[in-house]
Amino acid sequence: MSRFSKSVLVLALAAASSTAFAFDNYKGIGRDAKPAEVAAWDIDVRPDFKGLPKGSGNVERGQELFEEKCASCHGSFGESNEVFTPLIGGTTAEDIKNGRVGGFVKGDIPQRTTFTKVATISTVWDYIYRAMPWTAPKSLKPDDVYAILAYFLNLAEIVPGDFTLSDRNIAEVQAKMPNRNGMTTDHGMWPGAPAKKGGIGNGGIPDVKNVACMKNCKPEALIGSTLPEYARTAHGELADQNRSFGPVRGTRTLGPEAAKKAADASTLDLATKSGCMACHGMKNKIVGPGYNEIVARYQGQPDAEARLVAKVKAGGQGTWGSVPMPPNAHVKDEDVVTLVKWILNGSK
Amino acid sequence: MGDFSNQPGRLRPAPENFLSHEQVKAVGAGRRDFLRKSFLAAGAAMAAPLAARASEGDPDILNLPSWTTTLGQPVAVNPYGMPSKYESQLVRRESPGLTRVGGASVSFCPLQGLFGIITPSGLHFERHHQGWQDVDPARHRLMINGSDPAFLKKPKVYTMDELMRLPSVSRIHFIECGANTGLEWGNVAVPTVQYTHGMLSCSEFTGVPLKLLLEDCGVDYKKARYVLAEGADGSSMTRTIPMEMVESGEVFVAYGQNGEMLRPENGYPLRLVVPGVQGVSWVKWLRRIEVGDKPWATKDEAVHYIDLMPDGLHRQYTSIQECKSVITTPSGGQTLLTPGFYNVSGLAWSGRGRIKQVDVSFDGGINWQTARIEGPVQNKALTRFNIGWVWDGKPAILQSRAIDETGYVQPTYGQLRKVRGTKSIYHNNAIQSWKVVESGEVTNVQVL
Numbered sequence: 085m086s087r088f089s090k091s092v093l094v095l096a097l098a099a100a101s102s103t104a105f106a107f108d109n110y111k112g113i114g115r116d117a118k119p120a121e122v123a124a125w126d127i128d129v130r131p132d133f134k135g136l137p138k139g140s141g142n143v144e145r146g147q148e149l150f151e152e153k154c155a156s157c158h159g160s161f162g163e164s165n166e167v168f169t170p171l172i173g174g175t176t177a178e179d180i181k182n183g184r185v186g187g188f189v190k191g192d193i194p195q196r197t198t199f200t201k202v203a204t205i206s207t208v209w210d211y212i213y214r215a216m217p218w219t220a221p222k223s224l225k226p227d228d229v230y231a232i233l234a235y236f237l238n239l240a241e242i243v244p245g246d247f248t249l250s251d252r253n254i255a256e257v258q259a260k261m262p263n264r265n266g267m268t269t270d271h272g273m274w275p276g277a278p279a280k281k282g283g284i285g286n287g288g289i290p291d292v293k294n295v296a297c298m299k300n301c302k303p304e305a306l307i308g309s310t311l312p313e314y315a316r317t318a319h320g321e322l323a324d325q326n327r328s329f330g331p332v333r334g335t336r337t338l339g340p341e342a343a344k345k346a347a348d349a350s351t352l353d354l355a356t357k358s359g360c361m362a363c364h365g366m367k368n369k370i371v372g373p374g375y376n377e378i379v380a381r382y383q384g385q386p387d388a389e390a391r392l393v394a395k396v397k398a399g400g401q402g403t404w405g406s407v408p409m410p411p412n413a414h415v416k417d418e419d420v421v422t423l424v425k426w427i428l429n430g431s432k
Numbered sequence: 433m434g435d436f437s438n439q440p441g442r443l444r445p446a447p448e449n450f451l452s453h454e455q456v457k458a459v460g461a462g463r464r465d466f467l468r469k470s471f472l473a474a475g476a477a478m479a480a481p482l483a484a485r486a487s488e489g490d491p492d493i494l495n496l497p498s499w500t501t502t503l504g505q506p507v508a509v510n511p512y513g514m515p516s517k518y519e520s521q522l523v524r525r526e527s528p529g530l531t532r533v534g535g536a537s538v539s540f541c542p543l544q545g546l547f548g549i550i551t552p553s554g555l556h557f558e559r560h561h562q563g564w565q566d567v568d569p570a571r572h573r574l575m576i577n578g579s580d581p582a583f584l585k586k587p588k589v590y591t592m593d594e595l596m597r598l599p600s601v602s603r604i605h606f607i608e609c610g611a612n613t614g615l616e617w618g619n620v621a622v623p624t625v626q627y628t629h630g631m632l633s634c635s636e637f638t639g640v641p642l643k644l645l646l647e648d649c650g651v652d653y654k655k656a657r658y659v660l661a662e663g664a665d666g667s668s669m670t671r672t673i674p675m676e677m678v679e680s681g682e683v684f685v686a687y688g689q690n691g692e693m694l695r696p697e698n699g700y701p702l703r704l705v706v707p708g709v710q711g712v713s714w715v716k717w718l719r720r721i722e723v724g725d726k727p728w729a730t731k732d733e734a735v736h737y738i739d740l741m742p743d744g745l746h747r748q749y750t751s752i753q754e755c756k757s758v759i760t761t762p763s764g765g766q767t768l769l770t771p772g773f774y775n776v777s778g779l780a781w782s783g784r785g786r787i788k789q790v791d792v793s794f795d796g797g798i799n800w801q802t803a804r805i806e807g808p809v810q811n812k813a814l815t816r817f818n819i820g821w822v823w824d825g826k827p828a829i830l831q832s833r834a835i836d837e838t839g840y841v842q843p844t845y846g847q848l849r850k851v852r853g854t855k856s857i858y859h860n861n862a863i864q865s866w867k868v869v870e871s872g873e874v875t876n877v878q879v880l
Binding site: 114167188189201203206268293295306318328 | 577740764
């Protein structure tokens with residue numbers, strides 16, 4: 085009896101949920117995977133580098149590629165926190181020596197970056213190859229990935245500037261990762277076999293314990309934290325996030341006046357982001373006129389909004405003096421309309 | 433309370449007072465346009481008073497509404513039915529400032545307005561790692577292979593046609609993101625249960641046990657002790673699953689969700705179901721399963737989904753969602769209408785099995801009463817609990833505490849932080865507290 089049919093027999097004799105599948109084969113279902121198909125999809129790389137394609141790339145090439153394909157999100161040095169959390173930073177020569185990131189040990193790390201956390205360089209290789217760049221995943225060749233990773237490693241001061249990373253030396257680099265000794269699997273939250281039986285963790289033993297006391301469990305209920313006032317309104321009008329009938333109502337957190345204020349605050353934000361506030365003050369001229377002056381000039385003119393929208397978009401000169409207003413093609417049409425309405429409404 | 437007690441439909445002992453002064457004036461001034469329109473539509477022959485006087489009773493009873501006096505709409509106006517227009521406020525929402533890129537973000541399920549244990553598919557929480565895709569099921573494939581030829585005799589490819597011919601199971605399970613309630617590790621940060629607990633949903637999933645497929649490919653269980661699951665989206669997300677869970681028969685590849693196919697945002701046409709384990713392991717748009725002899729330390733188990741402990745070590749491969757519960761009604765950001773009776777209702781769940789008991793406290797955890805559990809209680813599924821409460825109009829702190837079939841009791845914030853600190857991000861299963869004040873407003877607080 086083959087191992088396969090034996091397991092079917094075991095299945096058939098086992099729990100009720102399994103007996104339904106006691107067929108010795110599922111004829112006509114599925115087909116053999118062709119080697120080229122497996123190669124096309126099986127791209128994972130393990131910490132022991134099983135699955136790693138051969139290849140190499142140096143720091144210089146990595147910097148070029150990174151600037152071209154990655155820097156717009158991650159910053160030229162992988163430091164940016166604008167779009168994603170930073171890749172590089174927060175590690176020291178001491179960390180590289182110890183394999184523990186000091187910021188975690190001391191508990192004073194200002195910002196967790198990829199290189200403060202990751203213990204295995206294989207993880208980073210695998211992820212870049214399968215998922216990056218953000219808008220064109222799987223477009224990088226293995227040599228590109230080696231090069232970009234060499235650049236990272238140089239930024240993190242793990243390798244020198246003339247370094248070439250390859251499938252032959254990547255294991256040596258992994259042995260220098262600053263947080264390589266920073267992981268533990270000694271916990272009860274792995275749902276498989278425990279470490280002592282070749283698996284992970286302690287076999288599911290919980291680390292936190294409570295008991296189900298029912299009466300007079302403590303002298304008082306001590307409140308340790310309450311909702312900060314800013315957080316009460318940061319998620320918008322809660323009244324509009326609940327039914328308008330039923331046992332309760334959503335709490336009115338903004339109210340009509342506050343809602344208008346919040347909307348205006350966000351328009352001011354939009355004006356700042358769009359670059360308007362560099363030249364215009366709310367109530368004063370900077371380079372261009374103050375918003376109060378614009379209101380005064382255009383008040384009561386029925387086509388004011390349309391004319392101002394056109395001016396903001398195309399730019400202009402002469403109305404307020406000789407300093408030209410540049411065209412603002414970078415501001416979205418709907419944002420221009422929002423901003424003009426806001427200005428004409430007194431920008432309050 | 434405020435204006436709520438004077439809204440139409442809330443009959444008070446003196447009937448003439450159930451409309452506010454302003455509302456009576458509004459009706460008197462003919463501002464209930466819908467009434468006029470409906471009468472016109474019904475024709476002039478309709479003999480009814482234009483507006484009953486408030487003192488005679490509830491105008492919504494005395495003045496027959498348009499839906500009672502006109503012809504309704506025919507069948508199949510909405511070939512795929514949608515919720516009532518009055519339900520538009522209960523939708524998935526983002527938490528402002530949580531993430532900066534919509535394709536790598538979260539939308540939260542509106543738990544504050546849901547009933548029972550099944551999450552409507554359109555309200556299921558979302559978590560995408562590189563945006564969601566609507567995958568063509570005719571071109572979708574599931575490949576099963578081994579890290580080594582010795583682990584699996586026959587690497588195979590299955591089409592959706594083939595997977596859907598195989599014997600199927602249908603099971604109800606919860607799915608919770610490992611980072612659910614993660615915003616609250618250090619202190620109260622968000623106002624409502626949608627944002628504190630809304631990375632949680634529960635569906636009936638239908639699909640094929642992974643065990644069946646692995647055995648169809650001739651897996652060698654002695655050698656292959658780990659499984660890698662991989663998505664077909666741009667991120668091709670990967671996670672390591674223990675073979676013990678596959679062998680138990682509980683892990684399955686699902687195509688069905690609540691009676692229909694999976695929604696695209698939830699992995700259409702195929703996702704992995706790993707009961708009791710955090711959502712990131714339930715790989716969506718599932719394209720490949722690999723069996724191996726070691727875990728993979730993928731990005732989402734080596735950079736993210738690792739739990740920082742007070743000693744500076746990160747726990748890796750934390751997967752089980754431990755026993756947890758939350759009161760959904762009343763909850764933060766809601767206001768109680770008047771003193772009196774309320775059905776306090778909530779959800780309990782455990783990644784280790786069935787819920788055995790849920791206790792509720794109205795005094796911040798000094799005294800507890802056992803709530804009524806709505807059965808049948810399912811394994812690793814949301815479980816609804818209810819308990820009656822007469823609110824006396826005085827301040828109260830509501831809490832729920834779940835106990836699962838292993839005897840594990842959901843911990844307090846104090847107990848959890850003592851072991852895990854406040855920077856773990858993941859796996860916060862502390863007892864949630866909602867404070868009620870005299871005005872009826874319910875807010876999020878943490879009781880130690």
